Amino acid sequence: MNTDTSPPDSEGSLATGLEQRFDLLVASITDYAIYMLDPEGYVSSWNAGAQRFKGYQADEIIGQHFSRFYVDTDRAAGLPQRALATARAEGRFEGEGWRVRKDGTRFWANVVIDPIRTPDGALVGYAKITRDITDRRNAEEELRQSEQRFRLLVQGVTDYALYMLSPEGKISNWNQGAQRIKGYGQEEVIGTHFRRFFTDEDRAGGVPERALETARREGRFESEGWRVRRDGSRFYAHAVLDAIRDEGGTLIGFAKITRDITAQREAAASLEQTRNALFQAQKMEAIGQLTGGIAHDFNNLLAVLSGGVDILHAQQPGSTAARVLDSMRRAIDRGALLTQQLLSFARQQPLAAATHQINTLIGAFEPVLRRAGGPQVSFLFEMAPRLASVSVDEARFEAALLNLVVNARDAMPDGGTLALETRNVVLAAGQVGALPAGQYVRLTVRDSGTGMPPDVLARAFEPFFTTKPVGKGTGLGLSQVYGFIAQSGGDVVIDTKPGQGTAISIYLPAVEEAGPLDAGLPPLHSERVLIAEDDPLVMAVACELFETMGYEVLTAPDGVVALGMLERDDTIDVLFTDLMMPNGMTGLELARAARKRHPAMKIIIASGYPQAALRHEDGEGDFAEFAFIGKPYRLADVARHLRAI
Structure with missing residues (x-):
């Protein structure tokens, strides 16, 4: 009788149960293809995940070589065999690549192959785990392509310098725009601090560090200023610095965008300069017109006074009143000088222009200049x-x-x-005021004095504006200079700073040769004179002057009446007419009509405006065919013209 009462082999039963549960676990996994290969690579087991990924039932694939899952190119290259050899030699193979399903479609797989060995090391097969990661790969590929497109975009931008900085301000990448604008190649700047692009004075002032700190604190820093290229040249930049943070808010660096706006800045400055020059020119032109008009009317008043004084002086020579008349004459002469100064500013003074060499003029005038400067002024002449x-x-x-x-x-x-x-200079159009392009001679008078503040500089050329104490200056000095130079076809520029002196430069057009202006005044003598004048006071004085000299006088209040009298009377020998008159006919038009009807008639035109300015304004021709006398005229002036004619 069998007396063995020991229990059944419990360890064997336990092992069998564990193997069954493990087989059930592997068979139930659907997210991974888990199957066994024999040592030659033939499939010996198949789970649900393998069936789902690859589309084969277990009875369709067990006993088949696993290389059938590879694409043709990989099989031809021997990739399945190399995978087994690597796993056998190194204990593991892992890789990614395209695999083929039963229906011929492809998926991207992550593959792990582990060798299976007995306790004594004999190879009995391979465990193969495959996962379909097509979606992940597609997402990664899309991200890669997006990043590539972004890199191409950034690299393709050449008008902006786009680059990244570390949290400490070191450069981590570099685009083509940065290389073009700043002149550095990528290998020269990666890993260096971006402060190298700042000027010495900005680096000394801590500007780069403040920029980083502001961007770190506020998220953004925007500025404009001078930057330095690789060759040491400077450009004016507009720069933006943005802080970059990760999802947790940690600062990981900065994005830096820089644009070269030197050309735009220069264009804006040029436009502002042009606007200021236009405003100054319009202001000076308006003041000049007003000043010229006042001087003209003042000349008319002085003409009345001057003529009256001459008449009274002729009637009472040697009397006590003559001394008073002499005082009045001196006052009238001073008034006439003032009007000439005003006309000088208004560019309406008569000029006797001739070709001169400025060095020669200065040399001849040097003693006067030295005396005017006085003993405390040291002169320095730099003549070109x-x-x-x-x-x-x-x-x-x-x-x-x-x-x-x-x-x-x-x-x-x-x-x-x-x-x-003195210097010869070549100017571009608009480089100095409104002067056209061409060759000019520049005369600069430079002092080491107090200079002018901006508000004084803005009014320096205005007549009667002066900073000198009362009685020390009229304020007409610089205005006369400006008017004379402008009338001569040039311009005046002042360069001054408070405490650093003043340099006043005169620009005059260079000429090959020129001759003195010919007044061309014709001779005159007559017994009957027709005076055409619309101002009653001036008319009365003019009549007295001619009657004092023994002429028979006829009068007309305007050019139309005067022309009618000339058409009716052929015995008039002299026409004395004001230039500016009402009712549609000027003195010049009257003179031309009289010359056609009476070619032998002697004609004198009078005006408070000088002849040169009137010729410029009229634009119709030369006044030289007629005698011209400026107001205020004196008895001696009229007599001299009559004798000359």
Whole structure:
């Protein structure tokens, strides 16, 4: 009888149960294809995940070689065999690649192959785990392509420097725009601090560090300023610095965008300069017109006074009243000088222009300039050799130069250096005021004096504007210089800063040659005179002047009436007419009509405006065919013209 009462083999039963549960676990997994290969690579087991991924039932694939899951190119390249060899030699193979389903479609798989060995090391097969990661790969590929497109976009931008900085400000990437604008290749700047692009003064002032700190604190920093290229040249930049943070809010770096706006800045500055020049020109033109009109009317008033004084003086020679009349004459002469100064600013003074060499004029006038400067002023003459000639009125030029020297002297109350410099210059259109392009001669009077603040500089050329104490200046010095130079076809530029002196530069057009202006005044003598004048006071004085000289006088209040009288009377020998008259006919038109009807008639035109300015304004021709007399005229002036004619 069998007396063995021991229990059944419990360890064997337990092992069998565990293997069954493990087989059930593997068979139930659907997210992974888990199956066995024999040592030659033939499939020996198949789970639900393998069936779902690859589309094969277990009875269709067990006993088949696993290489059938590979694409043709991989099979031809021997990739399945290399995978088994790697797993066998290294204990593991892992890779990714395209695999083929039963229906011929492809999926991207992550594959792990592990060798299975007995306790004594004999190879009995392989465990193969495959996962379909097509969706992940597609997402990664889309991200890769998106990043590639972004890199191409960033690299393709050449008008902006786009690059990244570390949290410490070191450069981590570099685009083509950055290379074009700043001149550095990528290999030269990666890993270096972006402060290298700032000017020395900005680095010394901590500007780069403040930019990083502001962007770190506020999320953004925007600025404009000078930056330095690789070759040391500077450009004006508009820069934006944005902080970049991860999802947790940790700062991971900065995005830096820089644009070269030098051209735009220069264009804006040029436009502003042009606007300021236009405003200044319009202001000076308006003041000039007003000043010229006032001077003209003032001349009419002085003409009445001057004529009256001459008449009274002729009637009472040697009397006590003559001394009073002499005083009145001196006052009238001073008034006439003032009107000439006003007309000088208004560019309406008569000029006797001739071709001159400015160096020669300055050399001849040097003793006067030195005396005007006084003993405390040290003169420095820097005359350019082979200086071009200019067309200028010598006397007016000397007066203008003297004005500049006196102003410079007054700006150096404790003495200093006064330099006179001449140069040949070539100007582009609009480079100096509204002067056209061409060759010019520049005369600069530079002092080491007090300089002018901006508000004084803005009004420096205005008549009667002065910073000198009462009784020390009329305010007409610089306005005369400006008017004379402008009338001569040039311009005046002031460069000054408070405490750093003043440099006033005169620009005059260079000329090959020029001759003096010919007044061309015709001779005159007559016994009957027709006076055409619309101002009753001026008319009365003119009649007295001609009657004092023994002429028979006829009068007309305007050109239309005067022309009618000339058509009816052939015995008039002299026509004395004002230029500006009402009712549609000027004195010039009257004179031309009279000349056609009476070719032998002697004609004198009078005006408070000088002949040169009127010729410019009229634009119809030359006044030289007629005698011209400026207001206020004196008895001697009229007599001289009559004798000359």
